Amino acid sequence: MTSPSSGWDARADLVVVGSGVAGLTAALDAVAAGLRVVVVTKDDLDAGSTRWAQGGIAVVLGDVAGDDTDRHIADTLTAGAGLNDALAVAAIVEGGPAAFAHLRARGAVFDSSGNGLARTREGGHTAFRVVPAGGDATGAEVERALVATARGTAELPLLTGHVGLDVALDAAGRVVGLWVADDHGRPGLLRAPAVLLATGGYGQLFSSTTNPSAVTGDGIALALRAGATAADLEFVQFHPTVLYTGPAVGRRPLVTEAVRGEGAVLRDRAGVAFMTDVHPLADLAPRDVVAAAITRRMAATGSECVWLDATTIDGFVARFPTVFASCADAGIDPRVDLVPVTPAAHYSCGGVVADVDGRTAVPGLYAAGEVARTGLHGANRLASNSLLEGLVVGARAATAVATDLAGPRPALADPVARPAAVPVADRRVVQRAMSASAGIGRDAAGLAAASDAIESVTGRVLPADRAGVEDAALTLLAQAVLAAAGTRRETRGCHVRTDFPDRDDVWQRESLVVTLDGDGRPVVGGGVLAGVA
Template identity: 75%
Template structure:
């Protein structure tokens, strides 16, 4: 397809969440010409929905240390986190939060004027810094967007990223986009940073907004990059249940359990006390799995989160309180009905700790990336911190890599061949049935066959088509990885292989596209020696 317009920049950032805006602001301060591209409104991504806070050790909580935060993260990651990555990212946390506060982010304070703290599942200390009670992501987004406006950084909303253009050596030379009317354009650039979020919309029920369709991962795969750990899809244990629903569901932050909320079955009995020493504050994969087992055993549609003992619930958790009241529930007087829902992609595009992928000029940060921090299960509230840290590091990497100039291709034709497309709802139903909490070989194979039978080649003509192509490709990738990993670890639960298998310890599955465009597990990455 011919480009309708062209522009040029030193760096194009895809996504306007915490990682993307942090990278854009830092890159601009380093003297780069930056353009931020986002397919929806600039605040429509996942960042604003993050409730609990930012997990960080600032040295003002007696007894807590960065080493303890590292240990908690490694425990949650179930053997697949990269210890060096965890250590580097978490030690960078205090400086990253300080830069965010300098850009205007306002966090909650306690009675002594210090930053308030809460605790979430898997944490051994009160180290999660909240804003607005349970509106941390919204405050982070507000502050970064305000800073972006102050610096007059170019924002291009309503434009979906289609493909990375590459030169004859395979290095990035630009980005092809489509606007809301399907009109094409090209941004000529030697550097593209993907900060486009995850793929929660792969499932019928999710905490993610409609934008979370895996576009960035699909773009990276088509450009020749590897993805890893995509089978580890974290399901948040507590999402408000108001009956069977499709699409984004209101989150009930883990901090509610951190401040005393108790999980009850349909008979009003606590069920987490016999499951894990931390009970309701066990890592998310443990709690989500326990809730699923409880629902299966009791035949109930939901469990209940009793937060009636938390004083002044409406003030402490205004976002959750508003969602509950809209559903006719008073959390100060009655338990909140909850179920798990797809929440966070622990895997993503393989990068180093500076956001670099294996494709020259292609970078990734935030949920779209796999740095080694999360492993098989993300520790609560580590995601905003990772976005801040890696977003800043990626900006510096782009600036440093400019010292090796590369020619930018002059061809204005955007290659967008026919790609596999399956109906979105069919993909979501197949993935929810076979690749949610509890998977087995028969279900994975059936889902793969069902999607394959409904897939046809087509050329996406607009945002919906680009998203459908991404979801089709990501479904294939997740099913391939889930079918290959014959063990249960973190948030990947195989009912036909219910135990951990030491052969898979520290073994991440990397996937790339084969010559036919299908995701395949790379030889030699399946089992550690």
């Protein structure tokens, strides 16, 4: 879909921002419910994080002996370290089978074994319940099926190459559309009573990440500027095993946790399998535990990486073709060589505060997927729960929008304001500061230094194109993450404070809520959260 000339506007019932698993699921379901829907994405449809997911979808289908939804719920709560919303966890886990069946009906093909669907196991799971596709290309298959369905749906316009500038609001603070700009900076307005944010997380806040270049926190920034709240932003999950080929900036190849699920072992430079002394689940401990243990081991041994020993896995090439190809490009053969790995920024456990139906505190604004904080993940995401959440909440959000828009509707009011100038810093400074001081292992001095470094290069700019929108979002997310990380004076989940190394149950179920002040800067507050604050 191509936009008209500068100053254009168009009308819909729902604007979906983002084209990953949550966004396309919501868009397709909303079309099926009879709504006029437009999907807006700043890149091609398949350029987000979904296609890079390797391990699988965590879902209980009743065909694995000894496993059930209660056990999946318990594993999710354990990984989340006391900050999950138990009701949200139950709703999403229990909604998994139907959502998975719906995805298969849309053409997604999953791996099979002799007795049905194949299963693997990842960190934090106490059962083989993760369903893979293409060996280690689950996200690519999910995205392929959803994109093909979307492109084959004549009633679903796909507006690629357009970035969201701001959510348009009326005088009562209700959503009336989305301001957008195309790749040439030409603005437009999509008028609609509902906007669903499904833009993913903010992995590009760090120099080294598993996330593609498009993942810059745009949706959270849009929501905060519209008056929504965010929470749990300090909980950034670092994937323990990213292929290490030397210092690098940008997206790094992931070595899926399922490799360890099939028997691979982490070793230090002396060959010691160090995870056995760290956690009862050893190499399959929750991700926060493994990533922190690797970081400590590298510091103790003076190494730039640790090594993953997968030489005992039979049929590695067939089981993990994506990982094998990445290793081969680096001159590594996992069948005979140890694979050098390090942690890298991977997943944002927090986001826009939304309920399991995607509703936020702003009337007409919804959020689903990694951009949202539903309470599923708490302080640390359980492996392969992300695709599950996108499928379940994406579908529920479509139902919620259809329900909220049912019946007679008043004419949409005009927006009360156009996009305005916001704080923007040089993203290279932001990424260096965040990587140096807000990764695995934080302390008050480092967080303050990072904040000062970013503040010193921050000015007010009116974003008018994709680069400007992304820089503004990264600046806002850096400020918010640093503020929340500095406020949470304990170690919990994937938030590790070296100056407060213990878990402090004063913070149990205490999520830090972020809003914006009158100058557009993040303000941190506390409060027990269950659903929308």
